[in-house]
Amino acid sequence: MNLRTGIIIGFVAFNLQAQSAFEDFFTDQTMRVDYIHSGTAKTEAFSVDEIYIESVWAGSHKNLIDTLNLGKYLFEIYDVKTNQLIYSRGFCSIFGEWQTTDEAKNRRRAFSESIRFPNPKNKVKITLSSRDDNNIFMERWAIPVDPSKANIRRTNFYENINISKILDNGDPATKVDILILPDGYTKKEMKNFLKDAREMCDVLFATSPFKERKSDFNILAMELPSNASGIDNPRKEVYVDNALSCSFNSFESDRYILTWDNKTVCKAASAAPYDQLYILINSKKYGGGGIFNLYSTCIADNEWSGYIFVHEFGHAFAGLGDEYYTSDVAYDEFYNAGVEPWEPNVTALMDKKNVKWKALMDDETLVPTPWDKVVFDSTNRAHRKTTNQLKEKAAKDSAKAAHDQWRWDFLRAQEAWGTVGVFEGSGYSSEGLYRPYLDCRMFSRSLTGFDPVCLRAIEQMIDFYSE
Ligand SMILES: [Zn+2]
Structure with missing residues (x-):
């Protein structure tokens, strides 16, 4: 057997194995579990609402276990008989964002949320984890689900909609x-x-x-x-x-x-x-x-x-996380100080030698990477002060357009333009958080492209779905 045949046979065998894993545990439909996620800035609780069986499962039949480690939350599906992990996904929620607002410090709120996964053939256990203050997933909730139960709703809603x-x-x-x-x-x-x-x-x-x-x-x-x-x-x-x-x-x-x-x-x-x-x-x-x-x-x-x-x-x-830090946002301490964010394009630079996008950086690039942040910040501040004083919309718009052009030119005139580095100012924070590139679709309100780190993250996700 030559090497090439070996690779091809190996590939086919791997695909068949993935296929049988899917068919062993799942039908071709989708199960949806609705639940209530409630709490305060520091506490959370979960309660089942309703369970549905929906239309055909659109996700991968091969990539059942989430290997990307993204999101504030993670749900996992275990086959009860064998205790085998058969599906998992990371995700974020409105509750999770609400926890970082001022309101969450003073009162409780409840939000409806859903998780969706391929419809299991047999009894499963669902666990839900959220990240702790150090961004480590901790299990918060576990429920058994028996897909044969009659009270799981199977209605085809909106059957005649175009x-x-x-x-x-x-x-x-x-x-x-x-x-x-x-x-x-x-x-x-x-x-x-x-x-x-x-x-x-x-x-x-x-x-x-x-x-x-x-x-x-x-x-x-x-x-x-x-x-x-x-x-x-x-x-x-x-x-x-x-x-x-x-x-x-x-x-x-x-x-x-x-x-x-x-x-x-x-x-x-x-x-x-x-x-x-x-x-x-x-x-x-x-x-x-x-x-x-x-x-x-x-x-x-x-x-x-x-x-x-x-x-x-x-x-x-x-x-992807927001890389900008000069606009108003609703969040109060969106990122915990001194903890590495899970977003692929934002770092707190806890370990200068092991930046998470190191594979895309040249060895000689300085960490953090110098740029004229002082000039950028003071010009941004001055622009906001003057445009806030303008009364007419047309005048405001034209001042904004001129400033956008200035930002575009300024960033592209930097010595580090075109370099993947570690630039301070990211994730709604002027200090302590860093972005991988001077400009990006996640940094500027402009038609600039995604930076190389964001490009890689998006490509990995497309692969994850399309395999
Ligand atoms: Zn955004």
């Missing part, structure tokens, strides 16, 4: 399947929704690494109408009867769009196979959001829509 194929590359098991849901589009506006969804996907696939990996994606768009046009804008006292209850001003951040109505989102989405949910918002007002393995949101009708669409998908799909 679902359009925006991009069809075949078998969902070996593709990244994105389901786009509209919010704030009335029945009459569904044509606009499909047009907007196509435009946003064109922007995504014009951006690396999605451009090169387009054949690894499927995209569906569900024509779910809202009774009224637009979404809530609480700062202007605008309240709308929209299908998914998305709203601006989440956690008091004007541009942050989320929905608390997880049950309705999941119920609508259950009509189609998906790995990632994207909620497209019928609005001209700037805004969006993206939470790892939950969903992304983006407004469809703003000059910045293309930038936002891709940036938020970086959060929701690849677990």
